Amino acid sequence: MKRIIQTTGILCLMLLWCSGIQAQFSISGTITDKAGEPLIGASILEKGTTNGTVADIEGKFALAVKDSLATLLVSYTGFSTKEIALKGTSDVKILLSEADVSLEEVTVSASRSRRSRAKHSSRRSKKIAASSYVSEATSYESVDVATRSTSDAMASVSEAVVNENQLTSGTLTAGEINDFQKWNLWEDIAGEDLNKWQKYWQINPSERYSMQLISSDNSAVTDAQVQLLDGQQVIWQSRSDNTGKAELWANLYGQKTASNKLSIEVNYEGKSYAIKQAQDFQKGVNMLTIPTNCNTQNKQVDIAFVVDATGSMGDEIEYLKVELNDIIEKAKAKASDLDFRLGTVFYRDEGESEAYLTRTSTFSSKISKTTSFIKEQSAGGGGDFPEAVTTALETAIDSMAWSDQAIGRFLFLVLDAPPHHNPEVLERLKVITKKAAAKGIRIIPVTGSGIDKSTEYLMRTFSLMTNGTYVFLTDHSGVGNPHIEPTTDTYDVEKLNDLLVRLIHQYTYQPSCDNTDLHALNAPDKEVKAPNSKDGTALSWTYFPNPTSGQLRVEVKGELEHIYLTDFSGKILQRYQVNKNNSLDLNIGQYPSGIYFLMARNGEKNLKGKIILARQA
Numbered sequence: 001m002k003r004i005i006q007t008t009g010i011l012c013l014m015l016l017w018c019s020g021i022q023a024q025f026s027i028s029g030t031i032t033d034k035a036g037e038p039l040i041g042a043s044i045l046e047k048g049t050t051n052g053t054v055a056d057i058e059g060k061f062a063l064a065v066k067d068s069l070a071t072l073l074v075s076y077t078g079f080s081t082k083e084i085a086l087k088g089t090s091d092v093k094i095l096l097s098e099a100d101v102s103l104e105e106v107t108v109s110a111s112r113s114r115r116s117r118a119k120h121s122s123r124r125s126k127k128i129a130a131s132s133y134v135s136e137a138t139s140y141e142s143v144d145v146a147t148r149s150t151s152d153a154m155a156s157v158s159e160a161v162v163n164e165n166q167l168t169s170g171t172l173t174a175g176e177i178n179d180f181q182k183w184n185l186w187e188d189i190a191g192e193d194l195n196k197w198q199k200y201w202q203i204n205p206s207e208r209y210s211m212q213l214i215s216s217d218n219s220a221v222t223d224a225q226v227q228l229l230d231g232q233q234v235i236w237q238s239r240s241d242n243t244g245k246a247e248l249w250a251n252l253y254g255q256k257t258a259s260n261k262l263s264i265e266v267n268y269e270g271k272s273y274a275i276k277q278a279q280d281f282q283k284g285v286n287m288l289t290i291p292t293n294c295n296t297q298n299k300q301v302d303i304a305f306v307v308d309a310t311g312s313m314g315d316e317i318e319y320l321k322v323e324l325n326d327i328i329e330k331a332k333a334k335a336s337d338l339d340f341r342l343g344t345v346f347y348r349d350e351g352e353s354e355a356y357l358t359r360t361s362t363f364s365s366k367i368s369k370t371t372s373f374i375k376e377q378s379a380g381g382g383g384d385f386p387e388a389v390t391t392a393l394e395t396a397i398d399s400m401a402w403s404d405q406a407i408g409r410f411l412f413l414v415l416d417a418p419p420h421h422n423p424e425v426l427e428r429l430k431v432i433t434k435k436a437a438a439k440g441i442r443i444i445p446v447t448g449s450g451i452d453k454s455t456e457y458l459m460r461t462f463s464l465m466t467n468g469t470y471v472f473l474t475d476h477s478g479v480g481n482p483h484i485e486p487t488t489d490t491y492d493v494e495k496l497n498d499l500l501v502r503l504i505h506q507y508t509y510q511p512s513c514d515n516t517d518l519h520a521l522n523a524p525d526k527e528v529k530a531p532n533s534k535d536g537t538a539l540s541w542t543y544f545p546n547p548t549s550g551q552l553r554v555e556v557k558g559e560l561e562h563i564y565l566t567d568f569s570g571k572i573l574q575r576y577q578v579n580k581n582n583s584l585d586l587n588i589g590q591y592p593s594g595i596y597f598l599m600a601r602n603g604e605k606n607l608k609g610k611i612i613l614a615r616q617a
Contacts, residue, residue: 220244239440347392416450550589
C-alpha cells in the first residue's frame with residue numbers, strides 16, 4: 001500500500017536509505033518493457049524483506065541484497081509483477097509484460113495460495129457455506145512484509161512530489177471478505193489458521209445469535225435496538241440493519257454465561273418485544289414480527305473515515321484526497337433520496353512529539369467541508385509498528401455525534417498497523433467495539449500492505465462484532481509494496497472506490513413499501529448453468545416462480561447436496577438439503593420483501609441465482 005512514486009526525484013532518497021542496510025551481495029540491472037523502453041520508477045524489492053529501490057530515468061537500478069541467492073520482486077503499474085531468482089548473477093536485465101487484465105473492463109479474482117491449502121482443502125470445501133465463489137482468473141504468492149522501514153523512508157518525500165503524479169480515482173484495487181457469507185469457513189480458519197491470534201487478542205466471535213425483524217406487512221424493521229440477555233444482564237446489544245437483521249454475540253471474550261437459557265429483547269418505537277428462548281446460529285435465525293407497518297422514511301446515512309496519518313500512510317491520504325469525492329458522489333447517485341453526512345478522524349501515535357494524536361472533522365452534510373479538511377492533512381511520525389488505533393476509535397465512536405436514527409452508520413478504518421497490545425488497550429478495545437455495535441456503527445477496516453496476520457484477525461473480528469465486512473488492498477493495481485494474502489478461499493478483486501460504493505449501497509438499500517421497485521425487476525423463471533464438475537457431470541438448476549411471494553420450487557440437474565439462501569448482502573440465512581429427486585420446495589415467506597440469492601457448489605463449480613421476494617401491495 002506504500003506507493004512507489006514514479007519519479008526520479010525519489011531515487012536519491014531510496015539509494016541513501018538502502019546504503020544503510022547490511023548486505024553481502026551487490027547487484028545492478030535494467031528494467032524495460034517489450035519495446036525496450038525503460039520503465040522509470042519501477043519497483044525492485046528483495047523478496048521477504050523491505051529492502052528495495054526504484055529504477056532511474058534510464059530504467060537502471062543498483063541494490064545490495066543479503067546474498068547471491070536472493071529473489072527480486074519487480075513491479076510497475078499496469079505490468080505483471082515478476083520474480084527474479086539471482087542464482088549468483090550480479091547484473092540482470094529484466095523485461096516486464098503488460099498485465100493481461102484491464103480493471104477498466106472486468107473484475108478479476110484471486111485465490112489463496114498457502115502451503116496449508118492442500119492439507120485442508122478437502123475438508124473445507126465441504127464446510128464452505130454459500131460464499132461468493134468466482135472463477136480463479138489469477139493467483140499469486142503472498143509476500144510477508146516484516147517491517148515498515150521502506151514505507152517510512154518513502155513517506156518522508158514531500159507532499160509536493162507526490163502531487164506531481166496527478167493521482168486519479170479508481171487506481172487502488174481491493175478485495176472483500178464477508179465472514180458472515182462464509183460462516184463455516186470462518187469458524188474453521190479462526191480455530192486453526194488464525195487460532196494463535198484469537199488467543200493473542202482475547203476475542204473469539206463464534207457464539208453467534210442472528211435476529212430477523214419483520215413488520216406486519218412483510219417489510220424489514222430497521223434501526224431497532226436488539227439485546228441478548230443472560231437473565232437480566234445485557235450480554236450484547238446491536239441495532240437492526242437495512243434488512244431487518246441484527247447480530248448478537250455470547251462468550252465473545254471467553255467469559256461464560258450464567259445460564260444456558262439466553263433471551264432476546266427488542267425495543268422499537270417505545271415498545272418492547274421478547275424471544276424467551278434464543279437459539280444460536282447453528283440452530284437457525286431468530287424471527288420476530290413487530291406490529292408495525294412498512295417505514296422507509298429514515299434516510300440518514302453517516303459515514304466516518306478513520307485514517308492512520310503516520311508517515312507510512314502518506315500515499316493513502318493522498319489517494320483519499322482524490323477518491324473521496326468520487327466515492328460519495330457515486331453513492332449519492334445510487335441513492336439520491338438518502339441524506340449523507342461525512343466526517344473524519346486522522347490519528348498518529350501516543351508518546352510522539354507530533355502536532356496531534358487525533359484530529360477530527362465532525363459530521364457534516366456539506367461534503368466539501370470534509371474533503372477540504374482532508375486536503376489539509378499530511379502524514380508524519382510513526383516508525384514503530386503499533387499505532388493509536390484504540391484512541392482513534394474512541395474519538396470517532398464517543399466524540400462524533402452519530403445520528404440517533406439512521407438507515408446506515410459506517411466507520412471505514414483505513415490503517416496499515418494494529419493497535420498497541422497490553423491489558424489496558426485490550427480492555428479499551430472491548431469497551432469501544434461493544435459501544436459501536438450498540439450504536440449500530442458498522443466498522444469496515446480497509447487494510448494496507450503493512451499489516452500482518454495478527455492485524456488481519458483483529459480487523460475481521462471488528463467487522464463481525466459490528467455487522468460489517470473486511471476490506472484489504474491488493475497487488476493488482478501495481479501500487480506499493482506487496483500485500484499479504486488474506487486467509488480465505490477465493491475473493492473478487494475490485495477497484496477500491498467501486499467496492500466502497502457497492503458496500504454503502506448494499507448496506508442502505510431498502511425496497512419501496514409498495515414493492516414497485518422489486519416488481520419492476522421482473523425477474524424471469526430461469527435456468528442457471530455451471531461448467532461440468534470434476535466428475536464430468538453437467539450442473540444446472542431451474543427455480544420458479546420468480547418473483548415469488550414466498551413459495552419457490554428448485555429443480556436440479558447434476559450432483560448437488562445443499563442449496564443456501566442468502567440475503568442481498570450475501571449473508572447466509574438458511575441451508576436446504578436437496579432430495580433424492582433432485583428437487584426442492586421451499587418457502588422464504590417469513591423474510592421481508594427484497595432481493596435474495598440461491599447459492600450452491602459442486603466441487604469447484606458454483607451456481608448463483610437472484611430471487612425477488614415481492615408480495616402484492
